[in-house]
Amino acid sequence: MPIGICKFCGQEKELIDSHIIPKCLCAINKNGGMVGVNTKKKRIEIDAYHQNGIKEPLMCAECDNALGKFDGYTNRILNHVIPNLQPQGFMGGPVIVRYLKSDNFDYDKFRKFIISLVWRFSVSSNGPNLGKYEDIALKILKGEIKDDVNLFLPLIYRKITGISLIDDSTLCGHVKYLGKHTIIFKFPGYEIRIIINTKNSSDNELMQHFKTYSDINGIMITDVTEKTPTDNQLLNQFSECQKALFETEYGKKRLAAIKPKKNL
Numbered sequence: 493m494p495i496g497i498c499k500f501c502g503q504e505k506e507l508i509d510s511h512i513i514p515k516c517l518c519a520i521n522k523n524g525g526m527v528g529v530n531t532k533k534k535r536i537e538i539d540a541y542h543q544n545g546i547k548e549p550l551m552c553a554e555c556d557n558a559l560g561k562f563d564g565y566t567n568r569i570l571n572h573v574i575p576n577l578q579p580q581g582f583m584g585g586p587v588i589v590r591y592l593k594s595d596n597f598d599y600d601k602f603r604k605f606i607i608s609l610v611w612r613f614s615v616s617s618n619g620p621n622l623g624k625y626e627d628i629a630l631k632i633l634k635g636e637i638k639d640d641v642n643l644f645l646p647l648i649y650r651k652i653t654g655i656s657l658i659d660d661s662t663l664c665g666h667v668k669y670l671g672k673h674t675i676i677f678k679f680p681g682y683e684i685r686i687i688i689n690t691k692n693s694s695d696n697e698l699m700q701h702f703k704t705y706s707d708i709n710g711i712m713i714t715d716v717t718e719k720t721p722t723d724n725q726l727l728n729q730f731s732e733c734q735k736a737l738f739e740t741e742y743g744k745k746r747l748a749a750i751k752p753k754k755n756l
């Protein structure tokens with residue numbers, strides 16, 4: 493194992509390969525292979541978890557394990573608690589949402605998970621430059637400063653389009669959403685968008701609305717049953733890369749294992 497400075501504790505130690513998106517959240521994929529979309533290099537990575545794009549030596553084993561506790565907890569919430577919550581129409585409309593109330597879960601652990609995702613991505617080699625928010629995230633994780641949902645606001649979507657490539661792919665990306673820097677994490681069954689510093693959004697009303705459903709009283713989880721514009725972008729990128737991959741023996745073999753459930 494390489495020796496280096498652990499990004500979390502700052503000590504010189506043996507570093508282990510840390511997963512940007514926790515491995516446990518990807519292990520539930522029962523639909524075959526997995527693809528990772530590297531938005532920076534604009535390429536699709538087959539079996540991304542066995543490559544360097546999504547895991548890299550960031551932390552010592554001790555720090556990685558400490559953050560891993562939030563991953564394991566959140567995995568249980570996302571994949572066992574949320575799917576069993578009562579579905580309801582959002583404000584009487586056709587959009588299906590579920591509310592995770594504070595008596596169903598440990599808000600603090602869940603918040604630490606959200607912030608650790610942002611932090612891990614930010615310190616990784618493919619991550620975005622978050623400026624001061626990287627350090628703020630680290631200090632919140634260490635308990636040195638108070639958490640603030642206005643700085644890291646998560647929007648949680650269950651992906652149930654029935655299209656394997658959309659529902660089961662893994663991706664860490666960086667977009668502008670409502671005029672704010674937003675990190676997108678996709679992993680089987682979910683897409684989590686985390687808005688960095690919600691102040692001065694291009695749509696303050698909608699932002700306020702999102703905040704109402706992401707506090708200690710409860711978190712809203714929205715079902716996504718149709719392809720979104722981001723999904724379309726993802727699919728376009730995929731088809732661009734698909735042709736090139738099919739020309740290699742390895743690509744042929746791996747792509748055969750990730751045939752979507754439906755025609756795209």
Ligand SMILES: [Zn+2]
Nearest residue numbers: 498501552555
């Ligand atoms: Zn460490």
